[in-house]
Amino acid sequence: MAATTAEAVGADRDRHDGKFWKVPLPPRHIHFVSSADSEELHLLFWALRNATVVAMDAEWKPVYNKSANAGSPRVSILQIACRLTDEVFERQLKADKGEKASNSRVDQERRDRNLASASSPSLSRSPVENGAAGTGSCDSVVLRGGPREQAGNGSSHVRKSKSGEGDSFSYLRGRRIFLERIAYGVERPRPEVIFILDLLAVPASAFGKVLKDVMVDPTVLKLGFGFKQDLINLRSTFPGPDSHCCFDKVDPYLDVGKLHRHLHENSSSFMHRGKKIVVGGDGLASIAEAVLGLPLSKDMQCSNWEQRPLSEQQYDYAAADAYCLIAIFDALQVKASDSWFSPIEPEDDEVAEESQSKVGVAELLCPPGALIVNSHGGSASICQPKRGNAASMVEAALLSSSRNEPGGYKKSGPFPGESKILNIEKLTKRFGEKLIITGRESSSSKRVRRKSRSCRAREHGKGKDLQDEADVQWVGPPPWDRSIGGDGVPKFLCDAMVEGLARQLRCVGIDAASPNSRKCEPRELVDIAEKEGRILLTRDAKLLRRRLVPASLAYRVRRQGKWDQLAEVIEIFKLSISEEQLLTRCTKCNGDFIPKALTGEEAVAQAPWSQVIPACALSNVDEFWQCAVCKHVYWQGYQFTRAYKQFAAVCQTDSSVAQE
Numbered sequence: 001m002a003a004t005t006a007e008a009v010g011a012d013r014d015r016h017d018g019k020f021w022k023v024p025l026p027p028r029h030i031h032f033v034s035s036a037d038s039e040e041l042h043l044l045f046w047a048l049r050n051a052t053v054v055a056m057d058a059e060w061k062p063v064y065n066k067s068a069n070a071g072s073p074r075v076s077i078l079q080i081a082c083r084l085t086d087e088v089f090e091r092q093l094k095a096d097k098g099e100k101a102s103n104s105r106v107d108q109e110r111r112d113r114n115l116a117s118a119s120s121p122s123l124s125r126s127p128v129e130n131g132a133a134g135t136g137s138c139d140s141v142v143l144r145g146g147p148r149e150q151a152g153n154g155s156s157h158v159r160k161s162k163s164g165e166g167d168s169f170s171y172l173r174g175r176r177i178f179l180e181r182i183a184y185g186v187e188r189p190r191p192e193v194i195f196i197l198d199l200l201a202v203p204a205s206a207f208g209k210v211l212k213d214v215m216v217d218p219t220v221l222k223l224g225f226g227f228k229q230d231l232i233n234l235r236s237t238f239p240g241p242d243s244h245c246c247f248d249k250v251d252p253y254l255d256v257g258k259l260h261r262h263l264h265e266n267s268s269s270f271m272h273r274g275k276k277i278v279v280g281g282d283g284l285a286s287i288a289e290a291v292l293g294l295p296l297s298k299d300m301q302c303s304n305w306e307q308r309p310l311s312e313q314q315y316d317y318a319a320a321d322a323y324c325l326i327a328i329f330d331a332l333q334v335k336a337s338d339s340w341f342s343p344i345e346p347e348d349d350e351v352a353e354e355s356q357s358k359v360g361v362a363e364l365l366c367p368p369g370a371l372i373v374n375s376h377g378g379s380a381s382i383c384q385p386k387r388g389n390a391a392s393m394v395e396a397a398l399l400s401s402s403r404n405e406p407g408g409y410k411k412s413g414p415f416p417g418e419s420k421i422l423n424i425e426k427l428t429k430r431f432g433e434k435l436i437i438t439g440r441e442s443s444s445s446k447r448v449r450r451k452s453r454s455c456r457a458r459e460h461g462k463g464k465d466l467q468d469e470a471d472v473q474w475v476g477p478p479p480w481d482r483s484i485g486g487d488g489v490p491k492f493l494c495d496a497m498v499e500g501l502a503r504q505l506r507c508v509g510i511d512a513a514s515p516n517s518r519k520c521e522p523r524e525l526v527d528i529a530e531k532e533g534r535i536l537l538t539r540d541a542k543l544l545r546r547r548l549v550p551a552s553l554a555y556r557v558r559r560q561g562k563w564d565q566l567a568e569v570i571e572i573f574k575l576s577i578s579e580e581q582l583l584t585r586c587t588k589c590n591g592d593f594i595p596k597a598l599t600g601e602e603a604v605a606q607a608p609w610s611q612v613i614p615a616c617a618l619s620n621v622d623e624f625w626q627c628a629v630c631k632h633v634y635w636q637g638y639q640f641t642r643a644y645k646q647f648a649a650v651c652q653t654d655s656s657v658a659q660e
């Protein structure tokens with residue numbers, strides 16, 4: 001679900017007379033994969049194995065009533081747009097049209113290229129090309145059952161799947177289906193295919209292995225827009241081993257939104273008459289509008305993605321959401337090539353082309369001292385050097401043969417990928433990142449993304465101490481326990497890292513204090529907790545590791561997001577919360593309410609100067625309640641009713657957990 005919901009669809013419609021960006025592919029390039037034994041699934045496998053760029057997006061039925069312990073939503077479809085290697089695609093077209101390799105010069109070139117590729121063992125191109133090297137004619141390869149079967153040792157097969165027979169079968173079948181369905185176009189089709197994979201009908205065991213190979217293939221660039229959240233949801237939808245962990249890691253991954261943001265901030269391509277072109281927002285629809293000229297329709301975003309069959313609009317939306325990533329990426333490459341790379345790598349494409357024969361592409365792509373460290377904390381070694389270089393040489397060779405088509409996406413006709421291969425590699429090096437999902441992420445991954453690198457590294461298991469600590473259960477009794485002389489009233493002290501949790505606890509009537517200063521020293525926090533018989537709630541693992549505080553007096557909150565954290569604390573400390581307790585405490589300062597209600601007049605007179613009580617409240621509400629400490633005034637308006645319902649839902653579910 002790659003877009004912000006807040007985008008003003010209505011405004012878009014007015015601006016563009018209801019026109020939205022549409023997928024420029026004929027319908028036979030869009031496939032709905034509806035079962036594990038469908039032809040479309042074989043076609044998907046075939047396309048994935050011959051893809052250079054794969055764009056992905058996922059959709060799920062929106063969850064409106066998100067209670068505290070609702071997990072990630074169940075993903076119902078995964079859209080995959082594949083850009084096939086140009087060469088494979090053209091060869092398939094030729095084979096299809098019965099054009100035997102009559103042009104001996106082209107054939108010779110191709111053979112040379114393939115021989116060159118066969119001579120470098122770390123090369124990772126499509127197996128079809130390597131297979132063709134042995135025979136010199138792609139058609140005969142086809143007749144003999146495909147290269148996958150011939151490749152005994154498979155040293156040059158990156159995406160050779162571990163299982164043997166079934167796969168080559170499906171590979172051949174996919175290829176045949178491809179020929180039957182896609183290549184039979186009157187016009188020269190685009191080398192792209194879109195799949196809408198029905199995750200409610202196709203089990204992960206059916207596609208996991210093939211998808212996994214692609215997800216981690218260093219030669220296939222994966223495009224997405226905020227895909228990490230999709231990945232988290234996908235992983236929780238398919239937690240079992242049959243998925244082959246295909247949603248655990250995506251590498252290399254390039255976020256189209258981040259690339260756009262960077263280019264927009266730094267590139268002169270977004271300048272018009274010396275002024276920066278203003279982009280409406282960060283959402284995919286706005287980026288499409290800025291880059292492709294038309295916005296994406298978001299009407300279907302919150303529709304019911306679990307209904308089958310999908311409506312026509314849903315189908316179009318799903319295809320567009322994935323394919324537009326490729327289209328935007330192409331357009332951004334053009335913008336990027338204008339000026340953006342020059343400060344880092346001084347040679348432009350012309351120079352690169354000229355010196356190709358003299359210097360060697362490997363040196364050219366990685367000039368000494370031009371090590372590019374990507375800005376997302378990802379690895380700079382996304383393409384392993386050796387493999388990257390070999391692949392670059394072949395790509396450069398391809399590039400030089402298709403070089404006489406200058407210009408970008410819009411000018412160069414139906415094969416936008418051809419002249420931009422070098423840029424793909426550069427962009428990947430600079431902007432590529434790894435997405436790794438460990439299963440500890442909750443549905444609010446934005447918080448994860450904002451964390452420091454060291455923090456993430458520790459959470460991903462490098463800091464063993466921390467993990468040990470996190471796995472240790474909290475041991476009581478809490479200081480308020482009657483068995484040790486307490487008054488039975490739970491009391492917490494929330495540090496600045498769990499401020500949201502503090503407010504939630506106050507809303508359900510729990511005494512949850514905060515330190516007066518945000519920069520309170522750990523030592524002071526511990527002192528307050530000990531003195532007042534409170535349990536310190538924090539996410540600061542360091543504080544606990546320093547053993548400043550007795551184990552029974554501090555708890556490290558593990559979940560993220562205030563609702564999840566509230567549920568966690570209720571569960572761990574077995575808090576029983578009655579409905580009468582809800583919203584009976586000042587959420588701002590943790591103070592108690594003055595027991596006697598105020599009238600409207602009194603409320604106006606006694607409210608703090610910063611609080612304005614709206615006239616509608618004064619005319620509709622009779623009773624106002626004031627915090628004894630900060631004097632803030634509360635009343636039972638619309639917000640109260642809504643919040644009351646939300647908290648009541650949480651407490652009902654969680655008090656039953658606590659009683660177990």
Ligand SMILES: [Zn+2]
Pocket residue numbers: 586587588589590591627628629630631632
């Ligand atoms: Zn207060």
